[in-house]
Amino acid sequence: MSMPVFGVGDSTLRAVGGEAAVRELVDRFYDAMERLPEARGIRALHPADLDESRDKLTTFLIGWMGGPSRYRERFGPIAIPAAHRHLDIGPEERDAWLACMATALEEIGAADDLKRYLLTQLRHPAEMCRRR
DSSP, X not given: OOOXXXXXXXXXXXXXXXXXXXXXXXXXXXXXXXXXXXXXXHHHTSOSOOHHHHXXXXXXXXXXXXXXXXXXXXXXXXXXXXXXTTSOOOHHHHHHHXXXXXXXXXXXTXXXXXXXXXXXXXXXXXXXXXXX
């Protein structure tokens, strides 16, 4: 039995379940942010209305996972650290963000190997956003 390959072409997007599954993942991510006590701090960094945040993260993740790169055409160049520079993000906020993503991956029923891969890969951009 061969091990799944992620990060090649659109293999990660396909493993997640396609664009609709990424939308579901992002919805679950922000739902987790709303309810997890450890995410209160990062929720406060977001606007009250999360529609644009949901749209941007969905569009970003679809392209990041090997799908169509629509983020740039809709929102401009992707500059993750610059986009978060105005926020006070430290290890606690980074870890809360990753906890919300882990919760969302669990809720959509992502396979363990996919969860490990995504959380490992997403740790880098989450770390890049740290200001302290």
